[in-house]
Amino acid sequence: MSFALWSVVVGLLLIFVALSGTVLSRLPLSTAILYLLVGLAVSPLWLGLLAVDPRAHTHLLERLTEVVVLASLFTAGLKLSPGLRDRRWLLPLRLALTSMVLTVLAIAAVAWLLLGLPLGAAVLLGGILAPTDPVLASDVQLHRPGDRDKLRFALTGEGGLNDGSAFPFVMLGLGLLGLHDIGTWGWRWLAVDVVWAVAAGIAVGAGLGVATGRLVLYLRREHKEAVGLDDFLALGLIALSYGAALALHGSGFLAVFAAGVALRHLEQSQTRGGSVQPAVEQAQADPDRSVADAIAVDPRHAPAYMAQAVLGFNQQLERIGELAMVVTIGALLWAVRWEHAVWWFVPLLLAGIRPLCAALGLVGSSSSRRQRWLIGWFGIRGIGSLYYLMFAINRGLSPELVDALTALTLSVVVASIVVHGVSVTPLMAGYERALRGRRSATRRDPAAGRERGSGSSPTGGPRQG
Template identity: 75%
Template sequence: MDFALWSVIVGLLLVLMALASTVLKRLPLSTAMLYLLVGLGVGPLALGLVSLDPRGSASMLERMAEVVVLLSLFTAGLKLSPGLRDQRWALPVRLALNSMVVTVALIALVAWLFLDLPPGACILLGAILAPTDPVLASEVQVQEPQDGDKLRFALTGEGGLNDGSAFPFVMLGLGLLGLHELGPFGWRWFAVDVLWATAAGLATGWGLGIAIGRLVLWLRRRHKEAVGLDDFLALGLIALSYGCALLLHAYGFLAVFAAGVALRRLEQRHSAGEASAASVERAMVDPDRTLAERVAVDPEHAPAFMAQAVLGFNQHAERIGEVAIVIAIGALLWAVPWQHAAWWFVPLLLLVIRPVAVRLGLARSAVSRGQRWLIGWFGIRGVGSLYYLMYAVNHGLPAPLADRLTALTLSVVVTSIVIHGISVTPLMAAYERAVRRGRPRG
């Protein structure tokens, strides 16, 4: 009976989302809010179809969040088309480095002064809550690779980079708690967890993205082979980049993001620009796929077709992953030790710490005051924070600390899903209206 009920619930949810997708785009609601309600409904508080708890289900939740974040990071990378010398890259890099460090430091300071946590747990909490989420932030990200908007580019790039740039602080927090080796005076942490893991992760993903992309294009252009199964190509490149990075003791999140950026960059270098984009758009809607097969092996348009086909599949897979993980978050809420939550901390993080970190990180940058305000507001927390929390729990975080960090983290995540879900549609609509009225995006 449980499986039958699950089939009915999931089926109804997916059909409902398909039918109501255009309506939801106009309403101040996000799909994540609906998934969260479904999770509450199937949990012990209502139907009791699934029972998750933060410690007993930590391994499963970590893997679920890990997979969804990987899909989202690869998608984010594929959306970013400018070359690495483009000045727009300065914004996400500064957000992922400068603003990340400021956010971790401010959260750690607040936790040390007012939450009575040990130093290691303070830094760990900062690392868990500092990254913005690439999964739940899709509505404020770049929608098309040709989109030159600085706001969307900054948020997309930040979401792709800072899920990896937070990892050194996670390892530092675990090390100060005695759960990870830091080395004398922290030399191992700095050399391995900061320098090597970051550089090797980016290099691994970039190298594999370029190499596999070139191989596929060579087979298609020269030999009319390797056509179709672009979904396998997407999943294969994600898994290969992530696995190789982990084997090298590097950050797999950065590797997957870099692989997506590399594949898109390869397409930009070898395609015919707008002509290729138009040909690919026609091919994608061709009912009998004959045009698609011709465009896929066309020497001029093959790169654009490959990148767009991989992106299209990945976006669909990402949406399905979002359904699963947000429902899991909703089903988890009944077991959260809410007595350890500090609800005053949530507005402090979202309304003070995030905007301050953005302002400091983007000081003297070429963004308007309105764009800087929106970047500060859309510091969405979600699946990435859940992943880092479960990662810490599975690496031996003591139960009392695990309970406290779980309550603090999920209070922020749930609040972010609700308030950002309500505000994203009207705020982005107002922003787009301002752009159309002729106000510069930069």
């Protein structure tokens, strides 16, 4: 396919998405479904313009998915504005730890007992498919700083945390297959791949996020320097935290997520009194940057402006990455050996294992019944699972396991893109209507609102924050 023809196809797709964005947001149809259809159209299944082979292009696919996931993890961290001591953090921590471990164990058990996979491959499949995707879950994540909704906070935090917390299980699966050293009785896996990797990743990311943010704010406040080019700040911090964590054998994914959280936390701790958001929004809308440059170096507004500018750039980068990778997924489906796909496994995972494990992880939590149900349903699988699959293939999986795991993984990912893409608009619209109804009732009857707030939301659970 010529570069000119590719330019035409990509240009038409981008313009179509830009012009139809408001329409798509009202329909039970996500942009990811559109990208998937475009990928199928340009593949050898129809036009033959792009032929991606999951066996021949594994190194390229690993790097592409890695970059897209990193950008999304940093974005997720920046969205989580409640302070680190806020009890909302308990929900994503439960999901990324308890629910994630239960999901890995459940998938591994099904794969070993019912699919006939070796134990190592079964654990590996659990590590690949257990984490939810931070890239494709943007419709159910926090939309703006200061959003205190428990449902969106839980799904955003889970998507940011469990890509890192799944990595030890991928390494365990590879170790059980003889492709990674886990030590006698797994001591090296526990000490290095779990304890050290998690601790080092979080420490490196948080430390670099705070240090970089403080340096930028010092230069802006004290010397009126380092103004503008916040996109380079975002890319630099992502690359720095990821590379430093990997160099120390820590979790790069957790490091990037922690860097985003740390940068947002720094902004909160240094924003002095009152709301600065109107001034920041005015600065970002300034066409000639005179207001923006003044706000960027203002002692009171500089932290919020920096965090918001970095978030805005990263969200655009995330959208471009989503488009590129979902089109790629559609373009490689022609080469999958679908005889290895077991189709009953897909609904079992998405509608059975995920909701059950999420519910068990949230037992006794402050979330409402409706929130727990929606959290269980929106266990979206996507780019992160594809990354772990390519990572495992490049570590020496046998051809038979490559075909089986590729078919199982992509069948789950494609099904998730479709069913979650179709259901996200009506389900989240219903959830938002319930929240507005409760707020209206509270305004009409404050006493009743306080009574409800002390025990439950209009959906039967504790009050939203």
